[in-house]
Amino acid sequence: MTAHTKGTGMKWVGRAIRRLEDPALVTGQGHFTADLPAEHWVRFVRSPNAAGTIDSIKAPDGAMLITAADLKAVKKITPMLHKFEYRPVGQSILADGIVRYVGEAVAAIVAPSEEEAEDIADLVELNIGATAPVVDARDALSAGAPQIHAEAPGNVILKGEVKTAGFDGVWTSAAKIVKVDARSHRQNATPMEARAAHAAYDKASGRVTLTCTTQMPHLMRTAIADLLGIAESDLRVIAPDVGGGFGQKMSLCAEYVLLVWLALRLKSSVAWTEDRRENLIASFHSRDQYIALEGAFDKDAKLLALRADVVSNVGAYSCFPTTSGVEPLMAMAEMPGPYDVQQYQCLARGVLTNTCTMAAYRGVSRPIITFTLERLMDKAAKAFHLDPVDIRRRNLIDKFPYTSATGLIYDEATYKQTLEMAVHEIDLPAFRLRQKEARAKGRYLGIGFATFSERTGYGSPAFAARGMAITPGWETVHVSVDPSGYVEARIGSSPHGQGLRTTLAQIIADELGIPPDLIKVVHGDTDTAPYGWGTFASRSLVISGGATLIAARKVRAKLIKIASHMLEAAESDIVLEDGAAKVAGTDRSVTVATMAREIYTQTHRFKGELEPGISESGTYDPPGTFSNACHIAIVELDPETGHVKVDRYLVAEDAGRIINPMIADGQVHGGIAQGLGNALLEEIVYDESGGILTANLADYMPPTAREMPHIELHHMETPSTQSITKAKGLGEGGTIGAPAALLNAINDALTPFGVEIDTIPATPQRIRAALRAAEQATKKSA
Amino acid sequence: MKPAPFVRHVPRTLQQALAILSQVAGQDGRILAGGQSLVPIMAFRLAKPAHLIDINEVAGLDRLESDGKVLSIGARVRHAAFHAPVTDNRLAALLTYVARHIAHYPIRMRGTFCGSLAHADPASEWCLTAATLGATMVAMSQRGTREIAASDFFEGIMSTALADDELLAEVRLPLLTPDAKFGFYEFNRRAGDFAMAASLVTYSLVNGKMAQARVGVGGAEPSPRRIEEAEAALNGQSPDDDAFRAAAQAASDAVDPLEDHQTNAEYRRDLVRVVVRRALEHSLT
């Protein structure tokens, strides 16, 4: 299994060992929710209208139809934030009288098979009295716009404001103000596996087991038990293999609540597998924002102040647990990015519309704020007749710890160094020459830079600062050695592709002197894993990894104590390696297996000085740490079609100590693929009546392998002082950097035409529209 | 995304197939060929045929041969059959070049040439090929056999002159003359996607001037078709940039563009101009 790792007793951390989870997955032995058989299957009847009142719902005779009327005893999903003028709005499990977006679940049909359920659902007569919808966030803010929820007048669900004390003075003294009006269209995270749930009632215990594709099984248990008014101990939630989440699966979906309710009511098993169309219209969306950003610079192009207006379209309801503050508040807190700027003003609003609910998607707002800020820096470079690299050199943070205008503390990072490294590797002068020669031949190349910080691994204080009623943050890990000497770590995180079983095993392996493939990492089952927050926000390696290290160190201490007893040697003389404890400088040793057997089965030998067994727990709740990177994209733009081809993509990044370089690279690759989709291809398009025009993967366009460039990765390692493993998170950086680098590259290629594009995705139609306008303008003036 | 219930029939002979088709045509009975368009549509329940007549076992429909005048392509011939040239006529080189623009490899292994024509997606490369080259469609039913010219065959988006009880048994493409020039270009946002505009051109050179020019445009209007205005701009001219640009502009002006969320009319005209010129440029390589 660990083919290119020979020998033990070496450091495991830092090695690109193969992923322990892969053999099962690549041979088709994984377990996914939709594999489970069920007595009953559910098909949801979804609203074809964006706004309206439900007049009647009628199913064919004999059909089992569930509507809101059946669910009176179930509470509404009402996420809560205690700050930012947040207006709590409730969501019924099935639409109760009013529909608020196309795709909202209005009723459920229950049948013996998936196919029959769909056949019957097709025959349901749904009468909705349509009312006027509002789809765009700016329209929703305008006077007289339809109101989505009475509780949120003017459709503003939350409003964050900051203004630093010295802002006005600095703003008026600036040499230049540079402005960007950025637009990010709506996207869907498109995990390979769409949502799926299976709820089974156990007649013996009266408990329900919900198996579902989720990033946070414990929180699902807490939330669903709350809504149904049952004891958490009567609900077991299992996240088996999960085919990607990217944030879409870290929110509670009403559908899962209904499944548990049905299992209780039918005293049986019931399943639902979402199809791609449902996923695209009715699972969570993201990234639908307008950001107007202005930067005030002094005469030397030093950024003095930033002013931002963030309008985030949060859809029809608020998501649990993050609430619809997740995007606007992230934008507000992290807008200044990697630049040293101490004056800041921001207004960030979450705006309700008749569209699918917004939730977290890998990168959360930072792909948008980074693209906006990096466009601002390039525009400023132009205004000051500077090179894009130069303006960044003048403004990147280089003294640590650095406290940002919004009070975030940046730990040591390498903003300038990764920029220089990337610029060196790309050979900028050679590119500029090539670009010049190409332009002479009517070919348009462009280069784009993105430097950014990625806040990762933040614990509960960061969530408390947002005023969240639910503040995730810490993680707990139980590490035990069983009587046969095998090690098991039970974790509250819930990896779903990140390779955490491997990286945590590497961390434990180094502490205990045991190879990683003898270490099992157990997760995703609320009956066996300690309470935890799951996997999201580039947190698991930092937080769960830290908790793992704490627990493993305790186990190590215990093993040394056992060895000290058994070998009659001082604890300080014991070393753990090769699966054994040894007395340094002697040939005396005892294997971990023997020690484990003794401490469980021969406890009396330890004379009451040691507790039986080996089982330790670690909990970690860190402040957060910033990783950083510089992305460079080189594109060729076809001005006739508007097509953009990515010729070269280079990343220089620093995520602190790298536990497994292969896994780290994979995270960057995957993130860039999604970032490229965001920048060039992917867009959920609503028409004016609130219908979705992109409800399949021919119209909603994630990149394929053929659109992906080769990615060149260069690394620096600045061990974090804010993380006990010294690792920083890196799960989102790819998505964060790519739109900025690509849009800057496109705009560099567009320079000869005198047009700019500040919208993602920068589709060929949009690029052509800008070019056509310029062509027509020159025709007129000629 | 499960299709509505249906009955699948698996005839072994053409006679059986036509007999079943005539029985079930009235109940939205449909031919199942490669299934690469029909099955997704059924999964979305945009089509709910009560009967499918699966022609994949029907003997003789895999015919792919040339008689020196035309290339006959039977209803079971897959896109992948054209991955390598099927004859030594220039037409085969054209088909090989065009084929690789259709979808992705697994889809080309299953989807059929005739199925593409029967399905009549506005952006289908084979529909464009048939319209440009002037294919003859051989439609069979229990009522008899008839030949339909390409110009009469395509009636709109996913709509053809085939009657409900007719099987498109074969398509005949005229062979090209040895000196014929051809060029093809299509534009899409991702490799393998349907074209947002495509053009196929053929012509021959008489004393260095273009003659018998055919300029086909697909993906821009409800059906692919030849654009006479563009052909007129080529015939009698040298194959140079001026002539190509004139033809491209003529085509762009002549089309009545389809619009969708990623392609408004202006953009579609831009694309038509580009694909026609690039197809013409391709003819010189």
Ligand SMILES: Cc1cc2nc3c(=O)[nH]c(=O)nc-3n(C[C@H](O)[C@H](O)[C@H](O)COP(=O)(O)OP(=O)(O)OC[C@H]3O[C@@H](n4cnc5c(N)ncnc54)[C@H](O)[C@@H]3O)c2cc1C
């Ligand atoms: C992801 C994807 C991408 C694609 N991209 C492209 C592309 O770029 N270009 C392109 O051209 N196509 C593309 N296709 C479609 C593909 O080429 C299909 O194979 C083709 O359109 C239909 O051929 P088929 O044999 O699969 O027909 P089927 O799907 O079996 O049938 C299609 C329709 O034609 C009817 N039909 C089929 N054969 C006959 C016949 N002999 N007589 C009468 N009626 C018949 C059927 O009843 C049905 O209504 C794509 C498909 C997919 C899934």
